[in-house]
Amino acid sequence: xxxxxxxxxxxxxxxxxxxxxxCGVKRAKKDLALIFSELPCNAAGTFTLNKVQAAPIxxxxxxxxxxxxxxxxxxxxxxxxxxxxxxxxxDALKIQENVAKFLxxxxxxxxxxxxxxxxQRLPVEKILNGIEEIVTNLSNDGGELAAEAIMTxxxxxxxxxxxxxxxxxxxxxxxxxxxxxxxxxxxxxxxSFIATDAYLEKDQLQKILINSxxxxxxxxxxxxxxxxxxxxxxxxxxxxxxxxxxxxxDEEKFSLALTALCEEMAKAIVIDGEGATKLISVVxxxxxxxxxxxxxxxxxxxxxxxxxxxxxxxxxxxxxxxAAGKSGADFNPxxxxxxxxxxxxxxxxxxxxxxxxKAREILSNKEITITLDLMEGxxxxxxxxxxFSQEYIKIxxxxxx
Amino acid sequence: xxxxxxxxxxxxxxxxxxxxxxCGVKRAKKDLALIFSELPCNAAGTFTLNKVQAAPIxxxxxxxxxxxxxxxxxxxxxxxxxxxxxxxxxDALKIQENVAKFLxxxxxxxxxxxxxxxxQRLPVEKILNGIEEIVTNLSNDGGELAAEAIMTxxxxxxxxxxxxxxxxxxxxxxxxxxxxxxxxxxxxxxxSFIATDAYLEKDQLQKILINSxxxxxxxxxxxxxxxxxxxxxxxxxxxxxxxxxxxxxDEEKFSLALTALCEEMAKAIVIDGEGATKLISVVxxxxxxxxxxxxxxxxxxxxxxxxxxxxxxxxxxxxxxxAAGKSGADFNPxxxxxxxxxxxxxxxxxxxxxxxxKAREILSNKEITITLDLMEGxxxxxxxxxxFSQEYIKIxxxxxx
Numbered sequence: 001x002x003x004x005x006x007x008x009x010x011x012x013x014x015x016x017x018x019x020x021x022x023c024g025v026k027r028a029k030k031d032l033a034l035i036f037s038e039l040p041c042n043a044a045g046t047f048t049l050n051k052v053q054a055a056p057i058x059x060x061x062x063x064x065x066x067x068x069x070x071x072x073x074x075x076x077x078x079x080x081x082x083x084x085x086x087x088x089x090x091d092a093l094k095i096q097e098n099v100a101k102f103l104x105x106x107x108x109x110x111x112x113x114x115x116x117x118x119x120q121r122l123p124v125e126k127i128l129n130g131i132e133e134i135v136t137n138l139s140n141d142g143g144e145l146a147a148e149a150i151m152t153x154x155x156x157x158x159x160x161x162x163x164x165x166x167x168x169x170x171x172x173x174x175x176x177x178x179x180x181x182x183x184x185x186x187x188x189x190x191x192s193f194i195a196t197d198a199y200l201e202k203d204q205l206q207k208i209l210i211n212s213x214x215x216x217x218x219x220x221x222x223x224x225x226x227x228x229x230x231x232x233x234x235x236x237x238x239x240x241x242x243x244x245x246x247x248x249x250d251e252e253k254f255s256l257a258l259t260a261l262c263e264e265m266a267k268a269i270v271i272d273g274e275g276a277t278k279l280i281s282v283v284x285x286x287x288x289x290x291x292x293x294x295x296x297x298x299x300x301x302x303x304x305x306x307x308x309x310x311x312x313x314x315x316x317x318x319x320x321x322x323a324a325g326k327s328g329a330d331f332n333p334x335x336x337x338x339x340x341x342x343x344x345x346x347x348x349x350x351x352x353x354x355x356x357x358k359a360r361e362i363l364s365n366k367e368i369t370i371t372l373d374l375m376e377g378x379x380x381x382x383x384x385x386x387x388f389s390q391e392y393i394k395i396x397x398x399x400x401x
Numbered sequence: 402x403x404x405x406x407x408x409x410x411x412x413x414x415x416x417x418x419x420x421x422x423x424c425g426v427k428r429a430k431k432d433l434a435l436i437f438s439e440l441p442c443n444a445a446g447t448f449t450l451n452k453v454q455a456a457p458i459x460x461x462x463x464x465x466x467x468x469x470x471x472x473x474x475x476x477x478x479x480x481x482x483x484x485x486x487x488x489x490x491x492d493a494l495k496i497q498e499n500v501a502k503f504l505x506x507x508x509x510x511x512x513x514x515x516x517x518x519x520x521q522r523l524p525v526e527k528i529l530n531g532i533e534e535i536v537t538n539l540s541n542d543g544g545e546l547a548a549e550a551i552m553t554x555x556x557x558x559x560x561x562x563x564x565x566x567x568x569x570x571x572x573x574x575x576x577x578x579x580x581x582x583x584x585x586x587x588x589x590x591x592x593s594f595i596a597t598d599a600y601l602e603k604d605q606l607q608k609i610l611i612n613s614x615x616x617x618x619x620x621x622x623x624x625x626x627x628x629x630x631x632x633x634x635x636x637x638x639x640x641x642x643x644x645x646x647x648x649x650x651d652e653e654k655f656s657l658a659l660t661a662l663c664e665e666m667a668k669a670i671v672i673d674g675e676g677a678t679k680l681i682s683v684v685x686x687x688x689x690x691x692x693x694x695x696x697x698x699x700x701x702x703x704x705x706x707x708x709x710x711x712x713x714x715x716x717x718x719x720x721x722x723x724a725a726g727k728s729g730a731d732f733n734p735x736x737x738x739x740x741x742x743x744x745x746x747x748x749x750x751x752x753x754x755x756x757x758x759k760a761r762e763i764l765s766n767k768e769i770t771i772t773l774d775l776m777e778g779x780x781x782x783x784x785x786x787x788x789f790s791q792e793y794i795k796i797x798x799x800x801x802x
Contacts, residue, residue: 118723322484
């Protein structure tokens with residue numbers, strides 16, 4: 001139904017251009033990205049739930065809330081423009097104005113986004129100087145450069161795209177995103193920009209995006225912290241001439257493809273989590289309710305004790321059941337069963353069937369699935385997290401210096 | 402009003418004996434502790450809120466709930482007897498029976514407690530063999546040996562005692578406790594045993610204990626995990642012949658002394674947190690409600706990003722305000738002010754007054770107070786946490802091996 005495109009990115013979708021340059025916010029690496037649609041786009045977005053919201057979040061959220069079309073997204077890395085007050089807000093406005101001017105579009109057709117250190121004024125002149133250059137650099141295959149320019153402590157750039165065959169023809173969804181610390185459900189310093197050449201109504205787009213984000217970006221955790229700057233944006237420009245009708249079979253197909261794309265992006269963020277060496281899928285099955293399943297999976301995914309044990313390939317299943325127990329969810333621990341991949345570790349009534357050697361072998365892999373079967377209800381969920389390494393501490397003890 | 406006793410411990414209170422021996426649960430270190438009161442005690446207790454509760458928790462909780470007097474507490478370290486099902490429960494019962502037999506007291510006068518690895522059967526024969534020996538070792542100054550025998554990854558033993566002058570005479574409160582991972586509000590693998598020679602009614606004792614625990618042990622965090630085995634027990638045997646009447650001025654004095662004792666014990670647990678190098682007091686002032694103050698302080702105290710920044714003496718105040726923002730508490734971030742000790746870092750309207758050099762000097766100290774003044778209401782709180790170091794990961798990646 002959908003197919004991933006090799007080396008696909010946000011510019012894999014028709015009618016989108018992008019660019020990424022160095023303008024001087026960081027010391028040497030690319031730090032400014034621009035995404036541009038030739039046609040006006042319907043736009044959907046989800047934003048951080050942190051009470052402290054960066055200036056660009058306030059601006060972009062207002063645009064998504066309103067009914068205006070969107071043409072461009074300008075993103076800088078290296079500085080979050082968060083906790084910068086009135087001045088920070090004016091800085092973000094200046095950037096928005098300049099992008100509009102050089103692209104000859106309206107002010108409120110430009111979304112703005114920032115990521116990096118909190119609480120320092122943006123070197124706004126450097127960014128303003130970069131805008132003229134980046135506009136001339138826009139190209140139909142600039143997605144990878146843009147992906148590079150939004151990175152902070154990310155180790156690799158993250159770009160993905162899928163093609164979906166629909167009744168009226170083929171459409172493409174492409175995206176770029178970045179992590180990699182402060183990753184926790186309900187957004188983190190996580191930026192994700194997604195574009196499709198299909199046409200969807202604005203409300204429809206928002207509904208589909210929220211559904212996909214809830215199943216993917218909102219189910220990952222690196223360190224339990226939530227940033228001031230997170231956003232996921234989905235643009236739809238209709239360049240493919242394929243219109244997706246609300247509640248149609250096509251919409252269902254598109255939604256599945258979008259969720260698959262978001263899942264790959266979310267997993268890439270976890271794999272690239274600060275100091276991460278392993279991708280851990282946390283599956284909770286047969287819970288009494290979906291809320292119970294999510295509470296438990298989230299608690300396991302956030303437990304430093306579980307994450308350090310897996311870092312050391314230590315089959316310390318007691319920490320898994322204990323993390324479930326402190327989640328606040330309703331379940332009977334003595335019924336629970338635990339598996340590492342398909343290897344049973346614990347059966348009901350606390351019957352330990354752990355084979356230490358086989359368990360250590362599985363836990364030494366780069367990708368591990370921990371399954372907690374509650375043996376009670378019929379609700380299941382899946383979260384993603386990474387292990388917790390000494391490298392994480394190293395990175396974060398001296399982030400600003 | 403109260404005075405700490407140098408090198409005081411649980412046996413500083415009159416009428417209590419204690420002992421600590423090696424019986425073979427651990428490889429070489431002391432692993433069995435016994436506390437005994439010559440007179441029957443009223444007993445109060447608070448227990449882990451984890452849904453997964455170890456066998457000894459189930460047994461001891463029932464005794465505290467009932468109206469029976471308590472005479473003894475038997476504690477082993479090295480194995481938590483948690484997630485061990487029916488067999489684990491029977492193991493704990495056997496231990497309780499043996500202690501009662503050798504002390505010639507009733508079964509339900511014996512509280513049981515365990516700490517250590519989860520999910521492995523207790524080497525119960527070794528403990529049973531140790532009981533006869535430990536009973537003969539009971540002594541009036543055995544508190545320190547008992548404190549040593551309850552340690553797991555603790556680096557130092559924790560014993561404290563205070564004397565309080567009351568209208569009828571002087572009473573003593575003494576305690577021993579242990580940390581040091583899985584420390585989070587509402588109990589952790591945190592055991593604390595406190596004894597007083599004052600006489601208090603059972604209900605009165607429980608009320609006073611809960612009040613002190615809420616202000617101290619429930620406001621510390623090492624890693625946000627909550628254990629299956631936590632308990633705080635307070636015994637009152639009346640050996641001083643001082644009776645504390647409910648709602649009297651004496652009760653107030655006793656309560657303050659108990660809280661001071663618990664605060665020292667709680668801080669000792671944090672200082673000795675796994676891998677900790679610094680004690681961080683998190684003070685939140687002028688919140689709209691006490692719940693808001695606690696939500697914010699807890700979120701800051703639990704944030705790996707704040708804790709790693711302080712490990713690196715990095716004045717990354719943005720992470721503090723961001724941790725406050727994600728807490729769910731109601732406040733206006735732009736009003737907030739931040740201090741490190743008495744040094745202002747951030748004034749209202751995001752006015753940064755940070756002197757990097759002075760801030761780094763303060764953050765390099767062993768004890769640091771972070772104050773977040775919300776400038777809104779009149780409620781304040783104080784939490785304690787430690788920094789997050791590479792050593793924490795080292796300890797926990799290979800705990801069982």
